[in-house]
Amino acid sequence: MLENRRFIIIGFFIFVGVAYLFRLFYLQVLDESYTIESSSNSIKRVIEIPFRGQIYDRYGNLIVYNTPVYDLLVTPYKAKVQDTLTFCRLLGIERRDFDSLMTAARTYSRVKPSLFLRQLSKEDFARIQDIMVDYPGFEFAKSSLRTYSAPVLANTMGYVSEITKGQMEKQEVEYYRQGDYIGQSGIEKYYEEQLRGKRGIRFVMQNVSGVAKGSWKDGELDTMAIAGQNLYTGIDLMVQQYADSLMVNKVGSVVAIEPKTGQILAIVSSPSYDPNILASRHFSKNYSMLAKNPYKPLFNRPVMASYRPGSTFKLIQALIALQDGVITPGTGFGHAGSPMKCHNHPATSTIVSAVQYSCNPYFYQVFKRIIYNNDTKDTYKASAEGLNRWNEQVSKFGIGQRLGVDLPSEYKGNLPDETYYDKIYGADRWKFSNVYSLSIGEGELLITPLKMANVAAIIANRGYYYTPHVVSGVGEKNKPLPEYTVKHETGIEARHFETIIPGMVGAVEAGTVMGLARIKDVQIAGKTGTSQNKIGKDHSIFIGFAPADNPKIAIAAFVENGVWGGTAAAPVATLIIERYLKRKTENKPLESYVLSRNYMPNVIVPGTKSPTKKDTAKKKPPVTAPIATTKKDGANKPGLTVASSGN
Amino acid sequence: MARNQTLTQNLDWIAVLIYILCVMMGWFNIYAAVYSPEVPTSIFDMAHNAGKQLMWIGTTILLIIAILVIDHKFYDTFAYIIYGIVLLMLVAVLFIGADINGSHSWIKIGAFSIQPAEFAKLGTSLALAKYLSDPTVSLTRSWKEYLPIAGFVGVPSLLILVSNETGSMLVFAAFAIMLYREGLPGIIPAVGIIMAILVVMTLLVSNWFIVAGIVIIAGLIIWFMPKTTRRQGGLLATLVVAFIMMGVVIGVDFFINNILQKHQRSRIMVLVDPDSDPRGAGWNVIQSKIAIGSGRLIGKGFLEGTQTKFDFVPEQSTDFIFCTVGEEHGFIGAAIVVVLFMGLIARLVILAERQRTRFARVYGYCVAGIMFFHFMVNIGMTIGLMPVIGIPLPFFSYGGSSLWSFSILLFIFLKIDSQRPYTLSRT
Structure with missing residues (x-):
């Protein structure tokens, strides 16, 4: 009698074994989702952002270029900040900012690095680089910042900023991803496709902490990043700066064209602002300041x-x-x-x-x-x-x-x-x-x-x-x-x-x-x-x-x-015609008249x-006079005459 | 007359072959699990688990030779003594145990660490076999006959529970298979399984669905029940069972939702539903399924796995070694392992049934049950069919204690089996 129980026992064993075989077949052969999850798990797509094209004036002087900057990243679970106050002072942030940045990073991921502070200048980087070694969990990543050699052409060149949600949804070909930069106005927007270049993609294997473990399939599927194309403009930067200085305390426009070619030599929209303020990490603060300005500096008057x-x-x-x-x-x-x-x-x-x-x-x-x-x-x-x-x-x-x-x-x-x-x-x-x-x-x-x-x-x-x-x-x-x-x-x-x-x-x-x-x-x-x-x-x-x-x-x-x-x-x-044709200003009385x-x-x-x-x-002070900053930025640019009233 | 036989005569070669295959496959998979493509190491490198496992394999061979040399009557004679030694070790570990991986269950002897809990299975199996080999002992007359059995099983499992090795403790449930074969009424394991299913379902589904299900099933049973049975108390019995089951469902639900703290509740939930806490306790199961699932039909190839290598799957070379098999060798590799285990366990049952002594048969069933329980829980855990209970996969998982104990367990039985022609039947 009891001997027959062996069949029940063996039957039970075989039942479990067969059930496991079915389950394995389902997991491994029928359900493909695990393959995808496996790659998203361990294969990381590293996007190589190419250098954005630079913009030159008609004599080869740089108008817009890229400055290397450093983003500070934090990996929350590694981060140990004993003296928060010293740390904040080092980075020049408030205690409040520190807390909210850390919370944001933690919410994103405890094991993956997330952005802590954006676009630290080379100088800031050099200052804090050595000290940051004492703060585990913080690391720097190289990035670049759009930089304008002179505080002119703000509306013409336009600005670059993070892509908005609406733009993300509107794009026909899915190119941009969250956090990507895109030309939002001016030349930066009009020539976005030429300037942005082509993103490269590298596939790297990563371990559970997101640490890279070498390239995947020996880099077979990787694509190289192609730098954006440079743009050569007809702008005469010296004349442009001079024209801007003349338009201080005036609302209006100047457009100068080379008739034979149609190239724009100078284009002033006054009042203007230093385009660099919209490239920095203070973008949103500065943008809303400009948007609120009653003289509408963001309004590109010439067009x-x-x-x-x-x-x-x-x-x-x-x-x-x-x-x-x-x-x-x-x-x-x-x-x-x-x-x-x-x-x-x-x-x-x-x-x-x-x-x-x-x-x-x-x-x-x-x-x-x-x-x-x-x-x-x-x-x-x-x-x-x-x-x-x-x-x-x-x-x-x-x-x-x-x-x-x-x-x-x-x-x-x-x-x-x-x-x-x-x-x-x-x-x-x-x-x-x-x-x-x-x-x-x-x-x-x-x-x-x-x-x-x-x-x-x-x-x-x-x-x-x-x-x-x-x-x-x-x-x-x-x-x-x-x-x-x-x-x-x-x-x-x-x-x-x-x-x-x-x-x-x-x-x-x-x-x-x-x-x-x-x-x-x-x-x-x-x-x-x-x-x-x-x-x-x-x-x-x-x-x-x-x-x-x-x-x-x-x-x-x-x-x-x-x-x-x-x-x-x-x-x-x-005055602009004279400066363009003679490369200098002889009619000083007229110049002082205009400037006054x-x-x-x-x-x-x-x-x-x-x-x-x-x-x-009294109530509405004129917008930043470009002339004041011209000296500082223009002085170290070779081939550029500093435009100022005393010249 | 046994003296002039060679060591290996009459050894069951099917079981031995499967054993050798499993150990070798385990070794290669341990190597693959700890292999790092950045810093390739040799499979013989003693600094890594694969090299160490080779050493454990070597010592295991010595142990096997010793087992084959020792007379088979030794185990029968010394069964209680071995059991006693194991119990002593289990008590000792509570006082002198070293903490390894959060459990207090290792004894350090020089450079070696051994885990008495692994050997408790052996001791208990021998003791149960010895006790049941007494012709006056029966399991079919009264429930009181189970008290000594409960003692044999209960004492070591309690000691193991105290040393915080819940997984190893649960393995003692495997003896139910042997007891069933020896006369335990079928209703007891059936009730156990039904209760386990009910508890799991309570956690997964709204208990009103389960209650409704029970009512419908009970109704159907009563409807189709022959009238005579119904009159002879069948109706009452069905209703009582149905009410008890509903009581269990509601009781478990109440216990989990009203008595347990939130974090305790989530721990239990994760056992049945890993997605309820994907970053925490559910992580292991999700990652394990991803690793196995991504292996597809033929796998990513030896040493080509990514999930098991880059620490996504925890305990890659021990409890989750099956993930490496599934990821690198695909469904084919995983199926081969499952089939090998099924073959070994079925072979053990066949061997047990052909024994002439009850001692040998009981012991054989104990071995088969333990192997099966480890196989079912370990592989079931990696493919998400079983809760995460940390017990090793026999012969595959890295570790000296587990390889030793499973090998000893198996080869003692094979030794006894090889002496079968020279043993007189007593039953």
Whole structure:
């Protein structure tokens, strides 16, 4: 009887054995998840972040480069800090910060290192490196920091920061991971793909504590990191710094272009800030400080601010009229018959003198002829037809559309056409008399400083332009993006330009520009503008180029609330032209005049009702003047002249 | 007449062959478990576990020769004395024991450390065999007959429990297999198994599901029960059993949730559900499953394992040695080990059944039961079917005491078996 129990016993043994075989088969053969877990366990993907490309100016001076910095990492379970107070003093942090950083690290992992302090400078590293040996669990990791050689071009170059959650979700190809850096604005954003390079991946085996134990499969699957491409810009860093120094205490923009190529030589958005403050580990603090600043230093005025072009627009009107044949170089108009008043100036018997003295009634008549240059009898219909034709011609100057500069967030501005006014007045319910303020660049026109600089370049080129661009070489010199090598024609014959240019020269030498704004031996062709402003003093505008017969530089300067084009914007532009052409400043009186001008009190900032001098000067101190820091940073850069008023 | 036989005559070669295979495979896997690709060492390097294991294998061979030389009647005659010595050692270890790995169960003799608990299995097996070989002893008449058995098993297991070796203590449950064969009513091990299953289920599933399950099963049993059985108390018995089971479920649940502290509760939970504390107590099981699971069909190859090498799996060369087998040799390697153990254990049962003396049969069943229990708990633990109970895998796990004790246990039986033709049957 009991002998038979052996079968039950053996049966039980075999049952367990077979059950284990099934379980093993399931674990090892059927369920693949363990293989994945095993690799995520012991195979670590080490990301090799390549060096971000550097950015150079037109003479090979560095504008943006990478500085090696050191991140301090902590492995919580190894970390033993006996004297927290000394430790905090060493790192220059508060006790509170220490506690929260340690808690954050512990929450992430007790055995894996996590970031404790970001971006310690080389100097800090050298200072504390030896002492840190006494604190187990802390180690340094090399990293790099975007560094700007001069405190200029903040909005143009843009900044780099950790990728946001929204950007992570939006990316089409999954490239970025949490904590990666990405260009957030300016050139850094526009050329992100070229600058970032290609990440390398190494697979290493690690033990349970995350300690590396050699490469996996002898590095078969590893990929090398490829450094980002360098960018060569058309920026002239010396001129740029000088232009920035001139724009201190002024709100506005300067854009200088090399007309032959469309390369941007200098681009100022004022007020500005030192771009280095957004590259440091104080990014968020500094960013919110800038975002709160009433003068909006983060607003990239050259491409984002739109103004009425004012009298500078008369040049385009003259050119279209000449091309259409509605006037000849000798056409003269009296002041009568125009609703516009004129400033005190000699009679304008020709187009040249009309440009020179910026005669409003003259251009009223010119625009009237442009609009009614058709056979349509009905004045409403004729106005619509004429406006559309005019719109088409003005568009060819790049107005009313995005030029396509290599800066993100370029504004279109506004160039009204028939439908635009139909929406305001209704179809066939408006005519020339409703829109005549366009004739002198007022009304519904809105143009960015960059586009006005481009207009200057078109006139300098006598009829064509290359889309303005900052970067003239990607990876190597003189290799811009293909779209910047396309010549754009305006459809206006060169001879018409030759007709008006003497008027522009006259405007500078004996016209609307103040007498002080001259350069010895260089003929500047220019045109002032005063952009009407409903909520404050008018904006001062100047566009021009030099030398008039063989232009090397075309420029547009905007000084907000600077009132007269000839006294605020033109002097700034003149000094920049001189510095670019002569590499030095000879007109010292003009320079000290410009540096002494402070238009900030005129600027209405949100929250203040009227721009009284006392209020704004006291309550809103001007944003960091770039000139103060120029000396320090620029001094050790070879090949750079320090821009300062005493130079 | 036994004098002129050679040592190995009549030795069961199947068992010996499996034994040799297991020991050699164990040795290679210990080498693989401690092997570091950065600092490759020789398998003979005495500074590492593999080299030391080779030394243990060498001494084990000497022990085996000694066992084969000693007359088989020695074990019968000296069974109680050996048991007494083992008990003395277990008491001694409480006073002179050295602390190794948190347990107070090692005796240091010079450079060696031995673990009396490992030898307690041998002593108890011999003592039980000796006691049951008395023809006047029976296990089928009264429950009082079990009192001496309980004493033989209880004293050493209590001493082991006191020295904080819970795993080794639990091994004594293995004697139930032998007792069942010798007449223990089947209901007792059945109840034990059912209770264990109920407790585990209480921890995993909401107890209302279990109660409902019990009610349904009891209902079905009563429904299909022949009417005569029902009338003869079958109904009452079923209901009583069902109520006891429900009581156990609710009692265990109450005990765990209301009486135990939170940390104690999590310790118990981890036994059945490692994912409830993946970084803490559940770590071992999760890592062990990852190591074995990642081996796939044919494994990563000898010395190519990553999980077992880089310290993800704890106790790689001792309790979790099976992970190395599973990771480096895959399902094929793991299955071979399982089949080898099944073969050895089944062979032991067959050998035990052909013994002419009750002493030999009882002892044979003890050996088979102990081997089986170690196999079931150790491998079950590494594949997540058993709670983590730290007992070695026979012949595989690194360690002198365990290799010695299992070898002695096995070869004493093989020696006795080899003398079977010359033994007169008494039963």
